[in-house]
Amino acid sequence: MRLSSKDTLHLSIPFLVLSGITDARTEQGQAMIAFGPVPSRRLGRSLGINNIPPKLCSYSCVYCQVGRTIAFETGRQRFYEPERILDEVRERVRQTTELGETIDYLAFVPDGEPTLDLELGRSIEALKPLGIKIAVICNSSLIDQDEVKLALAPADWVSLKVDSTIEHVWRKIDRPHRSLKLDRILEGMLEFRDMYKGELVTETMLVSGMNDGKENMEAVAAFLSSLKPDKAYLSIPTRPPAEKRVRLPEEGALIRAHQILEKQVGKVEYLIGYEGDAFASTGDAEQDLLSITAVHPMREDAVEKLLAKSGAPRSVVENLVAEDRLIEMEYDGHRFYVRRFSKGKN
Ligand code: SF4
Structure with missing residues (x-):
């Protein structure tokens, strides 16, 4: 653990x-x-x-x-x-x-x-x-x-x-x-x-x-x-x-x-x-997205940049959202992604 x-x-x-x-x-x-x-x-x-x-x-x-x-x-x-x-x-x-x-x-x-x-x-x-x-x-x-x-x-x-x-x-x-x-x-x-x-x-x-x-x-x-x-x-x-x-x-x-x-x-x-290490750049877009969003919400433009840098398709994000590991939200006129953390609320 x-x-x-x-x-x-x-x-x-x-x-x-x-x-x-x-x-x-x-x-x-x-x-x-x-x-x-x-x-x-x-x-x-x-x-x-x-x-x-x-x-x-x-x-x-x-x-x-x-x-x-x-x-x-x-x-x-x-x-x-x-x-x-x-x-x-x-x-x-x-x-x-x-x-x-x-x-x-x-x-x-x-x-x-x-x-x-x-x-x-x-x-x-x-x-x-x-x-x-x-x-x-x-x-x-x-x-x-x-x-x-x-x-x-x-x-x-x-x-x-x-x-x-x-x-x-x-x-x-x-x-x-x-x-x-x-x-x-x-x-x-x-x-x-x-x-x-x-x-x-x-x-x-x-x-x-x-x-x-x-x-x-x-x-x-x-x-x-x-x-x-x-x-x-x-x-x-x-x-x-x-x-x-x-x-x-x-x-x-x-x-x-x-x-x-x-x-x-x-x-x-x-x-x-x-x-996991926040901000550790592994070159693996999925891992990077999960690490970063555990520390900061990521704006859509930052996500796009990260995907482009690792040559990963948009489907990486879509899959994480579909699997409920990442949440997509509108805030203050921007779309943000944040790591899902509230499963099984106490
Ligand atoms: S009561 Fe608050 S300040 Fe005291 S040990 Fe618990 S969390 Fe820390």
């Missing part, structure tokens, strides 16, 4: 165990600090770091793949000594290297919010001598705190969650701890952007009828135009969500979201759970 969008949400350790990818628990059933590496579309092969206890979070997102939040917290605490994190990660790196496997990133992706760890910054610093780039996927909720900005600063790559910049939508989808204030979080993200030297990306998880509408996406786009992330990712809940009522957005909503963001942020990509 490939976990190509594994980085779209905080990783589920039981899922990793079941998938046979890694033994993520000790014999006593305790979560291991270091696990993987697992394939991730954004980070390549990333070795996961679980720096907090299970499902400790400041949000209880309706789409969370690890269920409702058990320990609802905003207070930062000390969980593991940075030396212990370093020991476990170093050992995992050694085992992985011995197997001849590579690691592109050490990624803080616990089953909860990694910035709740008071030792996050020291742990990142402790891992630096391993010479592997360090990533943190966080929900942004504590970024208004200067200590959190400083903790994230030494990381090479940081992902901030921006599901909504509209108060009632944010409350509905992310279900934040009552002490959190959206305006302070947004301000904190902008301040972090000013000081941060690494690669900054955002992730917006789209849920049908909650935040995939035009109004919300325009508000998110306006904010991202100030934040200027290196890349904005749009994701969808690809695994069972905390709440059964969560529905995948329609393809039209996904195209609209992409178009709206693209006008404000140069680089926008989907994370919709497909395997």
Whole structure:
């Protein structure tokens, strides 16, 4: 099993165990600090770091793949000594290297919010001598705190969650701890952007009828135009969500979201759970179309160019549409093609 969008949400350790990818628990059933590496579309092969206890979070997102939040917290605490994190990660790196496997990133992706760890910054610093780039996927909720900005600063790559910049939508989808204030979080993200030297990306998880509408996406786009992330990712809940009522957005909503963001942020990509290398030019028109449309909607003229370049007939597209692997849609006066992703809605 490939976990190509594994980085779209905080990783589920039981899922990793079941998938046979890694033994993520000790014999006593305790979560291991270091696990993987697992394939991730954004980070390549990333070795996961679980720096907090299970499902400790400041949000209880309706789409969370690890269920409702058990320990609802905003207070930062000390969980593991940075030396212990370093020991476990170093050992995992050694085992992985011995197997001849590579690691592109050490990624803080616990089953909860990694910035709740008071030792996050020291742990990142402790891992630096391993010479592997360090990533943190966080929900942004504590970024208004200067200590959190400083903790994230030494990381090479940081992902901030921006599901909504509209108060009632944010409350509905992310279900934040009552002490959190959206305006302070947004301000904190902008301040972090000013000081941060690494690669900054955002992730917006789209849920049908909650935040995939035009109004919300325009508000998110306006904010991202100030934040200027290196890349904005749009994701969808690809695994069972905390709440059964969560529905995948329609393809039209996904195209609209992409178009709206693209006008404000140069680089926008989907994370919709497909395997394969996006944009890998194989010379095989069918494969190229499927790879590219998994990341971007393609306008008809771009599709025509791709077909011409590989000398492929128009029937390649028609067959993919007939097989329901590609969807043809009109949007904003143009015809677009997008990868079918909403079969078997959850
Ligand atoms: S931020 Fe949301 S998705 Fe991430 S662990 Fe917390 S509740 Fe789950």
